[in-house]
Amino acid sequence: MGTSSDRSLDGVAPEPLALVARVGSALRLAAVDRQAVEQGLAAGMTLADARARCPTLVTRPADPVADAQALDHLLEAMRHFTPMVALDAPNGLILDISGCSHLFGGPKALAQQARAIAGYASRHAFGPNAMAARALARHGGSGGDVAALPVAALELDDGGLAALRRAGLRSIGDLAQRPMGMIAARFGEQAVTRLRQILGEAPSPIAPRRPSAPIRAEARFPEPIARTEDVMDVIEDLLDQAARQMEARKLGGRRFVIRLLRSDGARQGLAIETGQPVRDPAAVLRLLRERIDTMADPLDPGFGFDAVLLAVPRVEPLAERQQAMDGEAQAAEEGIVALVDRLGIRLGPDNVRRLQPCDRHLPEGAQRLLPATQSRQQLWPTEEDRPPRPLLLFDPPQPVAVIAGVPDGPPQRFRWRDRLHEVRLAEGPERIAAEWWRRRAGHQPGGAGKTRDYYRIEDSDGRRYWMFRHGLFGEETEIRWYLHGLFA
Amino acid sequence: MTANGPISSARPAGRHAPEAQASCPALEQGHLHEIHSQAEDRAAALAFALTQGPLAGAGAIFALRTPRRQRLPTLFSGDGLALLGIQPGRLTIVETRTEVDMLRAGLEAARCPGVVAVLMESEGRFVDYDLTASRRLVLAAEASGACILLLRGDAEPRSSGAQTRWTIKSAPSVALEADAPGWPAIEAELLRCRGGLAGGRWRLTWDNEGGCFRDADGQAPLPGAVVPFSRLRTDAGDDGDEQRQVA
Structure with missing residues (x-):
């Protein structure tokens, strides 16, 4: 049975609806709903033509990724009817309902339920094999007769179809009466293959997507256990089982969840996350111990635990790696990843961070601190002809009281933390404008925020500071100065 | 650990420590080093720590701090x-x-292989850093070969197991054209050096081409605390040295 769904919602919308996508330099309709079809619109038409025919057309941009996701969800939903569900590209599903239909009251009732679950306007058809079902769903009329299908059901390219029509062959039935050798010679081998598949003479297998079994392990005890060490031993055993499951599927876990069921019905949970996929039980156990150490109330066994369940809800591919010749460097890298994981669990992932460059204009926005497990190693962008930047930045900038010689000039002395600093050397200004393109009214006068004039200064003690004047003279009534960094 | 040799020979002769770099001893790997500074000079102390040690090459650096204390x-x-x-x-x-x-x-x-340096920033008294704690750090550094740098801002020197103890201050730079502040300049004082002679002071300026600190041009080690010449060389009976020491 094939269910082919198009994307229009069940005729609630009073106006015809179409999804548009940019093809080349023109906007074309990617999909149309039932009302649009009634108005004579079809997928592939340019938007201008469609608007000329149907001025009330409502359009939305097409989103193929979201469509694929929705189809995936539908596929999962169809598992309700049969375990053999396959994707029928681009927008259909094929359900193998051999031996399943009687459970739902026959094929017709099953199809009705499936369409109700899908919720979209859809077409469906039954066929003795997958290709026939597909052809009937997409090109068939009311009957289930394969021979009456138009030759378009072969889904050949435009040239092939035109050749078939020129030869006076309009339906599959016409074509089936001709000798296969002649068809192959004139219209290509593909035409014969498709024809034989639709007629059921050649197999048309489907590749059903099978649900991947979750990775889990559990242990149940005849007598409750209470000692933490015993529990850890059991967890190690479970991790071993999970590691074997993951090894067979070339996976590694990013998240491990332990549930401890107490004999009085209370449940306790433990969860850890790792920066890299792992399956080594010893490494995971070390992280779990770290987690138990940081918990406010340690494992409370009460009258003992009845069962321990382990689940690995987040997995990622982890291939078995061959030890490189420079095994030492690899070991060092793994050691650092493990250290970051350990510190992240003990101190919180937001306290173990790395600097990442950001493509921003303002100095404080040009970098951000990301948790080390999420950060990517990348080269820091350097700009050659830019005044140097300080080693330490104040966050937030420190307000200072400044005396400048001329209103627009560099500071002459400033007071910071109750100490007066005489400026010996100064360089500047380096003008950094506010990021007006990030503000709503940034393009209008005064809406962009204040411009900063940065000065590199050295005081009489030989300390070098990065200082900026917030706002321009003449534009602001009160000019403030801030220290923004310390140079070496 | 180095024997009681002259400081200059204790410097690793690796490619990151060319002879022309600076005459002050480099921060050796596998040891604990304390760097004292005032809070305002923290950038100078950090620059010294980051460039004088084995950090200049490659490898992971862990910088630890307690933001509440700063x-x-x-x-x-x-x-x-x-x-x-x-x-x-x-x-x-x-x-x-x-x-x-x-x-x-x-x-x-520090115990993790692959970590080149551990940089800890503290400010104030740092009560928990005592002889035991420092000895633990020293043992970890010796075992793994990592370099542990402890920056102490606004703090009194305290006895510890550190290999060297420095005081770093910002120094006036040599002005560039149009009275612009010059390259970073710092004043380093070696307060203590285990197995060596302490008391040296150096004025270092940043050499942007070489990417390292060098002795300030035309300036011998600053007057102040006397820089004693190494005993080894006097024992060797070098006349010139002897004369200078007499002088």
Whole structure:
């Protein structure tokens, strides 16, 4: 049975609806709903033509990724009817309902339920094999007769179809009466293959997507256990089982969840996350111990635990790696990843961070601190002809009281933390404008925020500071100065 | 550990420590080094720590700090690090709630293979850093070969197991054209050197082409605390040295 769904919602919308996508330099309709079809619109038409025919057309941009996701969800939903569900590209599903239909009251009732679950306007058809079902769903009329299908059901390219029509062959039935050798010679081998598949003479297998079994392990005890060490031993055993499951599927876990069921019905949970996929039980156990150490109330066994369940809800591919010749460097890298994981669990992932460059204009926005497990190693962008930047930045900038010689000039002395600093050397200004393109009214006068004039200064003690004047003279009534960094 | 030799020979003759770099001893790997400074000179102390040690090459650096203890709220600037020749991606910044947590995390990082340096920033008294704690750090550093740098801002020197103890101050730079502040300049004083002679003072300026600190041009080690010449060389009976020592 094939269910082919198009994307229009069940005729609630009073106006015809179409999804548009940019093809080349023109906007074309990617999909149309039932009302649009009634108005004579079809997928592939340019938007201008469609608007000329149907001025009330409502359009939305097409989103193929979201469509694929929705189809995936539908596929999962169809598992309700049969375990053999396959994707029928681009927008259909094929359900193998051999031996399943009687459970739902026959094929017709099953199809009705499936369409109700899908919720979209859809077409469906039954066929003795997958290709026939597909052809009937997409090109068939009311009957289930394969021979009456138009030759378009072969889904050949435009040239092939035109050749078939020129030869006076309009339906599959016409074509089936001709000798296969002649068809192959004139219209290509593909035409014969498709024809034989639709007629059921050649197999048309489907590749059903099978649900991947979750990775889990559990242990149940005849007598409750209470000692933490015993529990850890059991967890190690479970991790071993999970590691074997993951090894067979070339996976590694990013998240491990332990549930401890107490004999009085209370449940306790433990969860850890790792920066890299792992399956080594010893490494995971070390992280779990770290987690138990940081918990406010340690494992409370009460009258003992009845069962321990382990689940690995987040997995990622982890291939078995061959030890490189420079095994030492690899070991060092793994050691650092493990250290970051350990510190992240003990101190919180937001306290173990790395600097990442950001493509921003303002100095404080040009970098951000990301948790080390999420950060990517990348080269820091350097700009050659830019005044140097300080080693330490104040966050937030420190307000200072400044005396400048001329209103627009560099500071002459400033007071910071109750100490007066005489400026010996100064360089500047380096003008950094506010990021007006990030503000709503940034393009209008005064809406962009204040411009900063940065000065590199050295005081009489030989300390070098990065200082900026917030706002321009003449534009602001009160000019403030801030220290923004310390140079070496 | 080095024997009681002259400081200059204790310097590793690796490619990151060419002879022309600076006459002050480099921060050796596998040891604990204390760097004292005032809070305002923290950038200078950091620059010294980041460039004088084995950090200048490659490898992971763990920078640990206790933000609650710091009076000046500062962040590392990636651009500033890159100017000192340190790729900011090598730096993992760890922030802890208490100083004990910081010591513990630092100890763990020092024991980890692959970590080149552990940089701990503290400010104020740092009560938890005592002889035992410092000895633990020293043992971890010796075992793994990592370099542990402890920056102490606004603090009194305290006896510890550190290999060297420095005081770093910002120094007036040599002005560039149009009275612009010049390249970073610092004044380093070696307060203590285990197995060597302490008391030297150096004025260092940043050499942007070489990417390292060098002795300030035309300036011998600063007058002040006397720089004693190494005993070994006097024993060798070099006349010139002897004369100078007499003088």
